[in-house]
Amino acid sequence: MRVVMKFGGTSVGSVDRIRNVAKRCVRRQAEGHEVAVVVSAMSGETNRLVSLTKEFTSDPNDRECDVVLSTGEQVSIGLLALAIREIGGKAKSFLGHQVKILTDDAFSRARISNVDGAALTECLSNDTIAVVAGFQGVTDSGDISTLGRGGSDTTAVAIAASVNADVCEIYTDVDGVYTTDPNVVPEARKIDKITYEEMLELASLGAKVLQIRAVEFAMNYNVPLHVRSSFNDNPGTMVVAAGENMESVVVSGVTAVTSESKVTIKRVPDVAGNVAKIFKPLADGGIVVDMIVQNVSENGETAVTFTVPTDDLARAEAVLQREAPDIATESNIRTDQNVAKVSIVGVGMRSHAGVAQRMFQILADEGINIQLISTSEIKVSCLIEKKYAELATRALHAGFKLESE
């Protein structure tokens, strides 16, 4: 089997931990597998480097920032390769440009356009563990680029796709993907198997165990992911394409997000083009709008409500008052940071009627008022008052019987 293993910054955060990762890689190889391993910078290192660059620039999208930031992973791969050899293994390190991992030139948040699997494949077929720097790539013109926070997950999946790996193992400090946050619901259960689409929804909704882009990449290239613990050998969560062998679970997980705020624009004249006047300037400003609801028109006027990340709230207000002054007047705009978005996710919804209705009923039974609703094929989200976030999560988790198989 050909295996790509990925370890984050905590797993390589000290000399001893690097030794542990080395042992784990060598053991995996001894089981008869070809092994490539992707690592992040030692924990704290990327923050240290970011602080250094911030002394000189406030623009993180600078070519030179990526030159500095990419050194963190470079140190990790050199040390891990040495640690593997220290215990008798064979290893060779690869930087982004040595693989090579081609990206666009959007520095600090570059996207991978192509990965050349040739050098890695040669290394693997030579019984040598390929130790690859996460988070970094190289542009067409040879500049070093970085992929943004959590980019090492994406590197691992892209590497796995390029060498046709049988599985991409994401080692993390939790045992796998859970039905909901175990800190909120102690009965939360580890999910054995989940589809890319569900994982994508869960990741978008705040389950921090995997980067969204990594899941997208895995889905596009059909790379099986295995999210598992770096502390033990227990099987974790397999993230795979939907297939006949999937458990037919209606709801796989419950999430709650409290980082969004609600914006309402009242008295919008209900004529064609007015909604575009609101959302175009937001899009141009790079502000991601999430839930959108337009009220039924009354007296030729309507109200438009949506959510934005709370971090972007002030900027969203400013952009609207500047770009849509006739609609977004000061007296017409209302904002509310006191909201939470709870969601249920599951591929089973496609074939089961009444799931949304059951969610609404569970919330109503707890006396929780629903302010906004948005749905996709495999997800239902409700915006509620923030203080009910945990209560709603627990009620939904219990109501959909997620604690038991």
Next chain:
Amino acid sequence: MRVVMKFGGTSVGSVDRIRNVAKRCVRRQAEGHEVAVVVSAMSGETNRLVSLTKEFTSDPNDRECDVVLSTGEQVSIGLLALAIREIGGKAKSFLGHQVKILTDDAFSRARISNVDGAALTECLSNDTIAVVAGFQGVTDSGDISTLGRGGSDTTAVAIAASVNADVCEIYTDVDGVYTTDPNVVPEARKIDKITYEEMLELASLGAKVLQIRAVEFAMNYNVPLHVRSSFNDNPGTMVVAAGENMESVVVSGVTAVTSESKVTIKRVPDVAGNVAKIFKPLADGGIVVDMIVQNVSENGETAVTFTVPTDDLARAEAVLQREAPDIATESNIRTDQNVAKVSIVGVGMRSHAGVAQRMFQILADEGINIQLISTSEIKVSCLIEKKYAELATRALHAGFKLESE
């Protein structure tokens, strides 16, 4: 004028110092020059990285050690480029493989085989300051290599040669090259101009201001060096080819080295091949032998005396007893760590008779016994008892009137 500036680790040792270097580069450019700048890792950083690698390997000549070590300079160039832009300058950083600086694959002590000046020249002709990582290169197969301690000097000279720079300025914490160590002789004088050959001898003899390989490189490619202070604008020492405009000084400098030890092998049968039996195993063991003297033969036996770095002394003894057991018997070998080598250097010696004789007289007048002598065209070295090192240095500096022009 096209100028290459080189700053060491102390000069870029903090955020503020990096800002100072940036100012200096921008000012040099504003004077109408094209500027490339080579920097080392921030002071302490290379030691930190070496310590990390030593946790996993005792072999510093490992490909992976260079992957780790080269990150120090990478951080420096990114930060310096940002600092230059912060004050309105234009800058672009270059790693060894981006330049590219081709080396052999002797990791940790690689030698530069070629430097491609094209990318740098394009950068310079674009009014942009090229910020180049010192100490690192890339091998034919794309591996990262490092040049060994002090390698940034060599990088600077090689860069200067590749872009046909008019001068390579080495910024340091002293004002230039001195006639001798000012800590030993307060009257030591800064030398205004010195030849490559003299500088080479001085560097070999322990003047730490410039790396020997950098001077060799400058001599081979005829790159004028300017060794000057990073703290002020005073002219330093120009290191250039010998020419008609040189001051015709007999002796340029005095040095003392106390890091060598003396080895004597007595009762060596005076037959052909016996001397080779002594020095071949030492050469094969990578032990650099310095001064060599063979006594006049007596009764068909001779004594051979030489010096080796004290760090290699124990190994030299072991090698000899193993590889030349019939000659280097335990009772025949004598070693002495209690020695110093004092030397005088100067191109003027070529045309002035009696310089060596004057040196012997000066030492004799101080009651200092000479144990060994070795000479080159522009250098005379004497091995003396260690406790006389400073006294000999002061006496020679005064005797050759180096304190005044």
